[in-house]
Amino acid sequence: MEGTERVFERLVNEHQHRIYALGLALTGNRHDAEEVAQDTFLRAYRALATYPPERVRDLKQKAWLHRIAVNVVRNRVRGVRPRLVELNGSEPALGPGPEEDVMRKAEIDELAARVACLPARYREAVVLRHVQELSYAEVADALGQPVGTVKANVHRGLKLLRGETHGDGDD
């Protein structure tokens, strides 16, 4: 148990920004991003507690967390949100980080919102490949899809995004 806690603490410290960024890109806003990232880590924590030590040691943490996060987002969309907060349920303050000035934050939020408008299958593929910069093999693994499908979805997703960037319509 003690071992699990140390592994988990390192996991959170190492991957918190990456998973939060993933949440932001997939949901399009910072409030949901924090919820998704929290849910992701808590599921990871519960899973870790049940894994034998060899499995914990050999875990490809990054790919594993991405897979959990994608599932968290998918479940939210289905409205099956796990109940996580019991005694402690404070709303975090969502101020800009120290190194993110307000302009940059606004631009990023706008971009995140645009990505979040993509249909889910394109959004997941594009975000994992080009925001999180996973390899196609890793994306395929995280999404549980064949590599060919992922490549096609990334391509179509980017096309849709570019269409919105350069097109004449804003919708």
Place this chain on the structure above:
Amino acid sequence: MATAMIDLKRLGDVKAPAGFADRVLAQAGMADSYAVFDTVLGPVYVAWNRLGVSAAMRSKSSAEFRAWFHKEVGRRLVLVDPPADLAAKIQDQLEGARRLRFDLRGLTPFSQAVLRKTLEIPRGQVRPYGWIAREIGHPAAVRAVGTALANNPIPYFIPCHRVIRSDGLIGNYGGGGPEAKKNILTLEGVQLRRLQELAHAGFRYEGVRSTKVFCFPTCYHGRMAKERNIVHFHSEQEAYAAGYRPCKHCRPAVA
């Protein structure tokens, strides 16, 4: 394509908000949340996690509480805005109207047994250290009970102030000294003056002539007896010799 990709990469450089990792660890039960609450006892710092309330102390400052928590509990501590209903729950707990859950992990099984037993002492009543020791199956471990209670990480909530010396004297108190202990007991309706008079006279138990039952002097049962029907005993042997049996509620002796 190049433009869109550069933009997207920026999205991946976003940082999690300050304190995010601490909040995650708190939710996983690896760190405790804390806040200060105004209570009947004045401001009390309270720490909790998903298993329940884990610590409480009338500290002078946040820093003092953090230092104490670090030494006593050792887990990470995160200051939060408390959930809306927690203040009312704490108030109810301190007034005896509610049983909160407690996180006693990290304490020895013996200490846990002592504290769980202490939770059974009703508001307005007191029990001797030896009573706790006997009830948890370690009748000789009276001193160890005293140590466990002195190190109670959740005083007020787990009412270690309701445990007093076998000779009826108040005894020491980790939650702010003997004076604090007296104040809290008075607040809970314990008649300290009467208790101390009995103690000075060497009386430990109170019996009722009509029922032939003997109790601890603060036991609720038998309180309705008329003054002239009340007798006092120095010891359980004396009570037994007089034909009395121990009360089944306060259990002053094994029946």
